[in-house]
Amino acid sequence: MVHATAANDGAATTLHPARVEPLAVLPVFLRLNGKSALVAGGSDAAAWKAELLHAAGARVEVHAAILSEAMAALVAEGRAVRAGASWRDATLGAFAVAVADLDPPEAEAFAAAARRAGVAANVIDQPALCAFQFGSIVNRSPVVVGISTDGAAPVLGQAIRRRIETLLPRHLAAWGALAGRIRQRVAALRPSAAERRRFWETFAERAFTATGGPEEGAWPDARPGTEGGSVTLVGAGPGDPEYLTLKGMRALQSADVILFDDLVSPELLELARREAKRMLVGKRGGRESCRQEEINALMLRFARQGKRVVRLKAGDPSVFGRAGEEIAALEAAGIPVRVVPGITTASALAAGLNTSLTHRDAAQAVRFVTGHSRQGVLPDTIDWRSVADPATTTVFYMGGRTAPEIATRLLGAGMAPTTPVVIAANVSRANERRWSGPLAELADGMAAIGHDDPVLIGIGRVFAPRAVAAPVVPCPAYAAG
Known part of the structure; x- marks a missing residue:
C-alpha cells in the first residue's frame, strides 16, 4: 500500500510507502479513573461490562428496570450504583462512556442519543451501533493487552487471548509497576538515550525470565554497568x-x-x-x-x-x-x-506408549539408571539385585552399547527371562522407532534397533501390554504430528 500526496500547483504526485497497514479498528486505551460510565440494562452481559468499567476506575451508574443476579451483586457490593429504571432518565452528556444491552428498537434510540450527546457508546452484540468495542483482555495491569477481531470472530479473539495468557507470566504485573516507580530515576541516572534503551531492554528481558516478581529493593539505582x-x-x-x-x-x-x-x-x-x-x-x-x-x-x-x-x-x-x-x-x-x-525422556516414552511407569498392580517404584560410566561401560556401583526387583519399573538411559550386559546382569540377579522390555530410539521425534519383547531377547532387540541413535530401555511389568514380541516398528503418531 502507498500513500499519495500532490501539490496544489499540479506538481507530480509523490508516493510514500505506508508505515501502517490498514486497520479494521484503532486500538486505544482509555483512562476512566474517577469518570462516570452509564450502563443501560440489567442483564448478565451488562453486568460483565459494568465490572470491566469499575475495574478501570469508573463510577458506574446502572439504569435498568430489572437486575440480573450478577448485576444485583455488583450493586450490593458497591461496584455499581442503580440510578434509575431507564437510560432516558439520565443526562448522557455527563458520562465518559455508555454501554447498553437493549432490544433492537430501544438500542437504536440509545445509540442515536449517545451520538447526539457526543458520548462513545457500545451496544452489546450489535456492532453496527457501536462507537467502540471492548475486545478480549489479558490483564497484567499496568500491562494490559487488548485483542479485537472487529466483531467478526469473537470466539477467535478468545482463543488468541488464551494463548497470550499462557505466554505472559503473572508476575509481569509486578515488573510493570516497578517500571513506573523507577522511570524518573532511570532518566536521571542515564542521561544518554542509548544507555536508557539498554537498561530497559535488560529490564524487560529480566521481567520475562525471572521466576517471580522483582525482589524487594531490586533495580534501586539503575546505574550503568550493573547488569x-x-x-x-x-x-x-x-x-x-x-x-x-x-x-x-x-x-x-x-x-x-x-x-x-x-x-x-x-x-x-x-x-x-x-x-x-x-x-x-x-x-x-x-x-x-x-x-x-x-x-x-x-x-x-x-x-x-x-x-x-x-x-x-x-x-x-x-x-x-x-x-x-x-x-x-x-x-x-x-x-x-x-x-x-x-x-525427561522416560516420561515421553511412557506417554508415547500410553503407559504409566507406576501401577498399583505392577510397579510401586521407578528407577532411572545410567547405562554407561565415564569409561563407557556399565558403572560398577549398580546394585543389580535391587534393579531386578519385579515391583520396580527400570529405565536405562544411554544403554545401547551395554544392553547385552544389562540383560546378563539382570538375569543373573534373578529377574525373570520373560520380563517385558521396550527399546525406543529417538523418543518423541518423527523418526522414533521401537522394539518390544522379553528380557531374554534384549540383546537381539538392541541389534535390530542399532546404535546410531539415542535409545532408552524400559524394563518391567508395566510394559507388558506393549511388549509382545515384535519387530522394530516406526511410530506413526509422532510422524504425523
Whole structure:
C-alpha cells in the first residue's frame, strides 16, 4: 500500500510507502479513573461490562428496570450504583462512556442519543451501533493487552487471548509497576538515550525470565554497568519441540548465547531469540565431542561478558545431564545460575506408549539408571539385585552399547527371562522407532534397533501390554504430528 500526496500547483504526485497497514479498528486505551460510565440494562452481559468499567476506575451508574443476579451483586457490593429504571432518565452528556444491552428498537434510540450527546457508546452484540468495542483482555495491569477481531470472530479473539495468557507470566504485573516507580530515576541516572534503551531492554528481558516478581529493593539505582551475566540450565525435553515448557521458551527468547546439546532438535532452536549466538557443545557416546571442562569454561566466559547464557540440555538437566557439575562450577565463580526443568525422556516414552511407569498392580517404584560410566561401560556401583526387583519399573538411559550386559546382569540377579522390555530410539521425534519383547531377547532387540541413535530401555511389568514380541516398528503418531 502507498500513500499519495500532490501539490496544489499540479506538481507530480509523490508516493510514500505506508508505515501502517490498514486497520479494521484503532486500538486505544482509555483512562476512566474517577469518570462516570452509564450502563443501560440489567442483564448478565451488562453486568460483565459494568465490572470491566469499575475495574478501570469508573463510577458506574446502572439504569435498568430489572437486575440480573450478577448485576444485583455488583450493586450490593458497591461496584455499581442503580440510578434509575431507564437510560432516558439520565443526562448522557455527563458520562465518559455508555454501554447498553437493549432490544433492537430501544438500542437504536440509545445509540442515536449517545451520538447526539457526543458520548462513545457500545451496544452489546450489535456492532453496527457501536462507537467502540471492548475486545478480549489479558490483564497484567499496568500491562494490559487488548485483542479485537472487529466483531467478526469473537470466539477467535478468545482463543488468541488464551494463548497470550499462557505466554505472559503473572508476575509481569509486578515488573510493570516497578517500571513506573523507577522511570524518573532511570532518566536521571542515564542521561544518554542509548544507555536508557539498554537498561530497559535488560529490564524487560529480566521481567520475562525471572521466576517471580522483582525482589524487594531490586533495580534501586539503575546505574550503568550493573547488569551482570547469568546462566540458565534449560531442559529441552526429549525431542518434540512442543514438549518444551513455557519457562524454557521464555529463557530461549531472552538468551544472548545458547550452548546446546547434540540431541536438541533443530525445530526447538527455531523458537529461540533470532539474535542469540548458537554453539553446539554436544556430547554423544562414541563420537567426538566437547569435554565438560570446555563447556564450563564457555559458560563462565560469556557470563562474565554480561551475557544471558542458556545451557540447553536434552530431556531434564537434573537427569543424567551433568547439571550438578555445571552448577558447582558457576556458583564457585559467583555467576548467577538457575534451572528450568524439562520433560525427561522416560516420561515421553511412557506417554508415547500410553503407559504409566507406576501401577498399583505392577510397579510401586521407578528407577532411572545410567547405562554407561565415564569409561563407557556399565558403572560398577549398580546394585543389580535391587534393579531386578519385579515391583520396580527400570529405565536405562544411554544403554545401547551395554544392553547385552544389562540383560546378563539382570538375569543373573534373578529377574525373570520373560520380563517385558521396550527399546525406543529417538523418543518423541518423527523418526522414533521401537522394539518390544522379553528380557531374554534384549540383546537381539538392541541389534535390530542399532546404535546410531539415542535409545532408552524400559524394563518391567508395566510394559507388558506393549511388549509382545515384535519387530522394530516406526511410530506413526509422532510422524504425523
